[in-house]
Amino acid sequence: DTGVSQNPRHKITKRGQNVTFRCDPISEHNRLYWYRQTLGQGPEFLTYFQNEAQLEKSRLLSDRFSAERPKGSFSTLEIQRTEQGDSAMYLCASSRPRGDQYFGAGTRLSVL
């Protein structure tokens, strides 16, 4: 499978715990995006990388959120001290510059 891969698919955690999600983009894509989606809404942009550089972060991304893409390949999104409001689907997508964007299946986070 050469598509975008996200792990885990589902994560259930207790409020206050830290969680980390991983995204493996399509190998020849140098752009990688993170989005958050809640029920009935379109995906909301969180951040994006071009290679290993994080070029933009949304105001939605509080200090508890951090994303890395250390070698310009896979990326991780960490949420510290999770809150119930963090419950959502976290989607990763990749693209070439000015190219079509392809999504992974997402990680569904439930904070209890």
Next chain:
Amino acid sequence: RKEVEQDPGPFNVPEGATVAFNCTYSNSASQSFFWYRQDCRKEPKLLMSVYSSGNEDGRFTAQLNRASQYISLLIRDSKLSDSATYLCVPYDGQNFVFGPGTRLSVLP
């Protein structure tokens, strides 16, 4: 004003009907435009890219009016399998901005 606005829906149409969705965007720097479809509890999947005034792909036609900052998607001869949420996505060269989506249900 929201960056991307779409018809609220849901649209409930019979099989074989023609249905059109509208989308307006506020960022005049948007360079290209996309329509994605998203099935319930699945990831968005690219349906069409719109780079000029519009394009057609089988039963699907997208049109772009840059002056009015308006995009449309027309689905002809709708199938049951077209039931999904359709997301309008302008791209400004860096960011893809997703609209809230319009839900379509094609009924037998």
